[in-house]
Amino acid sequence: MARRVYLHIGAPKTGSTYVQNVLWSNRDRLAQTGILLPGSAVAQDQAMADLRAAPWRDPEVYWTWDRLAEKARQWPGDVIISNEGLGAATGEQAARAVTSLGAGEIHVIVVGRDLWRTFPSFWQQSVRARSGWRFEEFLRAVEEGRCEVFWENHTAVRMLRRWGDLVPAQRRHLVTVPAPGAPPEVLWHRFAGIVGIDDGRCELTVPAANPSLGAAEIELLRRVNRKLGDRYPLRTPYRRVVHRHLVDAVLKQRAGQQRFGIGLDRADWVLDLAEAQIKELRDYPCQIVGDLDDLRPAKLTPAGTPDAVDDDHLLDVAIETIVDLLGHAHTLDERAEQQPDDVLTRLKNRAAGGVKRRLRRVIRRDGR
Incomplete structure (x- = not known):
């Protein structure tokens, strides 16, 4: 039976890719100190989808949640399971996960980020998951209370109440994402301190986190999604084709991308939401690593919106993207030959x- 199991359940777009890159790049080193990462990153993702009974899961995959839990139970030391999709599990699914692990101690780790950065990140991730709604449509839906999925799946408060309530208060951990400009190592050290990884144990020169797309690039992808119809449905076909050949190979590689975000006309609204969230977390019994002040938006600078991208500019970006796609296809042909x-x-x-x-x-x- 595992001594301790650390469940890092999200939220998405809180530096989870960076943390996971460090973990998996140092898997062998961690095993030597008694810390197991069961399966692989893909295996843990498959197990997450199985636990949630997600409609896009592949029923033929090898890794189910029960198989991952069995691997964890067989390890005599500590175990880390890290997948940001776990935070979206229902209360019943979370309870099943915790019970199935059968460890001496179960710890729940949730990472929170300020709303000023979270709103654009959530919308971008939804577009990269095949949605076609405009940024303004999303913000309006949140304002009008028509987007509960955002609060349920992307905020620390809701995740802690579903998962954290299943374990004692001293085993609930909230990590705050540092303010803009902080080096990524700060987030890693906050996370590592919880799971007992000593400084210097892991090599931190790992692939960068999942980069965001610029305003024109994400708007182009949104329009492509609208035109796809029934082609490349979620989740595997879309990832294999659209993510691999368009998003990862071309759109992420474009230089000089224009950042986008929330307009300053909504600054007071976001600040009020942030204060309410900070108060709720301050009242929730858990171990805070970092500072709740990190959840208070800083550097509220003006930013453009993808909705306002000029059609002429978007046409130029689309043509350049086609050219880059041709180069990508040519490279694939050369490799095959x-x-x-x-x-x-x-x-x-x-x-x-x-x-x-x-x-x-x-x-x-x-x-x-």
């Missing part, structure tokens, strides 16, 4: 792996 044997070998291995997994399922089913 240079390594035909390697590609064939990988395909054979992948097919063989699929056969082995199906045989394992049959053997387990018949052995019950």
Whole structure:
């Protein structure tokens, strides 16, 4: 049985990609100190989708929540499970997860970020998850109380009440994202202190966090989503095609992207929401790592909105994107021509792996 299990459940866009990059890049080092990361980043994502019974999950994947929990239970030391999608689980699903781990101690870690940065990040992530609504439509929906999914899935308060209430107060941890301009190491050290990773134990030169798209780039993606119709549905087909070949290979790579955000006309509204959130968290019994003042928006500078991107400019960006897509396709062709044997070998291995997994399922089913 695991001694302690640390559940890092989100929220999305709170530096989770950076933290996870550090964890997985140092997996072997951590195992030597008695800390297990069960499965892989993909495995934990598959297990999260299974736990939530998400409509976009792939029922044929190997990693279910029960399989991940079993791996955790078998480890005699400490375990870290980190996936920002876990925070969106229902109360019933969260209770099932905590019970299934059977550890001596379960700790819940939630990371909170100020709303001034969270609102644009949430909307961008929704577009990168195939939605087609405008930024102004989203903000209006929040103002009018028609966007509960934002509060449920992207704010520390709601996540702590669903997950944190399942464990004692001393095992609930709220980490605050440092104010803009702070080095990423600050967030890592806050997280590492909770899970008992000593300074210097992990190599921090890891891939950068998931970068945001600029105003024109995210508006282009939004319009593409609107035109896709039924093609590349969530979640796997969209990631394999649109994310891989358009978002990651082209849009993220564009230089000189124009940042966007909330207009100053909504500053008072956001500040009032932030104060209410800070008060609620101050009253909630948990261990705060960082400072609740980090959740108070700072540097409220004017920013453009994707809704206002000029059509002529968007056309230029679209043409440049097509050119870059052609270059990306050419690179893929060259790789395929240079390594035909390697590609064939990988395909054979992948097919063989699929056969082995199906045989394992049959053997387990018949052995019950």
